[in-house]
Amino acid sequence: MTPILEVEQIQTFIGQYHILHDVSLQAEQGSITALLGRNGAGKTTTLKSIMGLTPPQTGVIRFAGQRINGLRTFKIAQLGIGYVPEHRAIFRDLTVTEHLILAERKRGDLRRRGDLIFSLFPDLQRLERLLGSQLSGGQQQMLAIARALVPETQLLLIDEPSEGLAPVIIEQMMRAITALSEHTTVVLVEQNFRMASAISQAYYMLDDGRTVDHGTMTALRGNPQLIQRYLGAA
Numbered sequence: 003m004t005p006i007l008e009v010e011q012i013q014t015f016i017g018q019y020h021i022l023h024d025v026s027l028q029a030e031q032g033s034i035t036a037l038l039g040r041n042g043a044g045k046t047t048t049l050k051s052i053m054g055l056t057p058p059q060t061g062v063i064r065f066a067g068q069r070i071n072g073l074r075t076f077k078i079a080q081l082g083i084g085y086v087p088e089h090r091a092i093f094r095d096l097t098v099t100e101h102l103i104l105a106e107r108k109r110g111d112l113r114r115r116g117d118l119i120f121s122l123f124p125d126l127q128r129l130e131r132l133l134g135s136q137l138s139g140g141q142q143q144m145l146a147i148a149r150a151l152v153p154e155t156q157l158l159l160i161d162e163p164s165e166g167l168a169p170v171i172i173e174q175m176m177r178a179i180t181a182l183s184e185h186t187t188v189v190l191v192e193q194n195f196r197m198a199s200a201i202s203q204a205y206y207m208l209d210d211g212r213t214v215d216h217g218t219m220t221a222l223r224g225n226p227q228l229i230q231r232y233l234g235a236a
């Protein structure tokens with residue numbers, strides 16, 4: 003099967019800093035793939051490179067067989083790639099519904115996608131009229147993911163969905179991401195290894211801006227030395 007996302011040996015600079023030296027990864031359609039690694043390994047920069055926010059200087063990124071590096075971010079998004087950034091970017095003074103309407107790319111997106119979104123995140127329907135500032139951290143994270151699903155999305159990049167959330171909310175988030183992967187391929191950055199390993203089928207390990215290892219999550223769970231070496235926890 004052809005992967006929906008292929009990243010081949012990208013190198014990314016931010017200003018004068020050489021951040022990604024050699025990152026490669028692939029994501030199979032319908033799968034959840036985790037990008038793992040310590041703080042500063044380059045996980046967020048990899049997602050931003052795919053979105054064209056920090057465009058790679060060399061290497062190739064293909065989505066559904068089409069080369070996308072070099073395209074502007076809005077073009078990349080229009081092809082069907084959603085991005086949920088690390089700090090959620092929820093507006094304090096907008097309601098849940100207003101966030102979802104703002105996320106429409108074409109008129110009627112929310113009408114077409116609402117059933118899917120509210121089946122994944124039923125709480126959001128109940129909270130429709132609440133402002134961003136009135137939502138809990140978990141509810142804000144659900145809204146951030148829901149917003150990325152309003153336009154037709156084939157691939158969703160999610161940066162640290164568990165960040166700052168209580169264990170019971172993380173469980174809820176894990177169920178929602180697993181359910182949404184039946185509709186959309188997911189690439190996930192996650193520091194919480196327990197969460198990443200429970201829901202992902204494949205992993206890529208990043209260290210100092212390089213892909214140093216990859217394989218199935220089952221194989222990684224059976225390799226505590228590797229987990230210890232790159233994540234510092236087994």
Ligand SMILES: Nc1ncnc2c1ncn2[C@@H]1O[C@H](COP(=O)(O)OP(=O)(O)OP(=O)(O)O)[C@@H](O)[C@H]1O
Nearest residue numbers: 016019021039040041042043044045046047048193
């Ligand atoms: N705007 C920037 N200017 C300079 N250096 C940056 C910038 N953004 C990121 N970096 C550096 O790039 C490296 C990779 O950062 P990145 O955020 O991609 O790592 P990460 O693996 O996602 O880590 P974390 O889990 O801490 O977010 C780090 O050393 C970071 O300090």
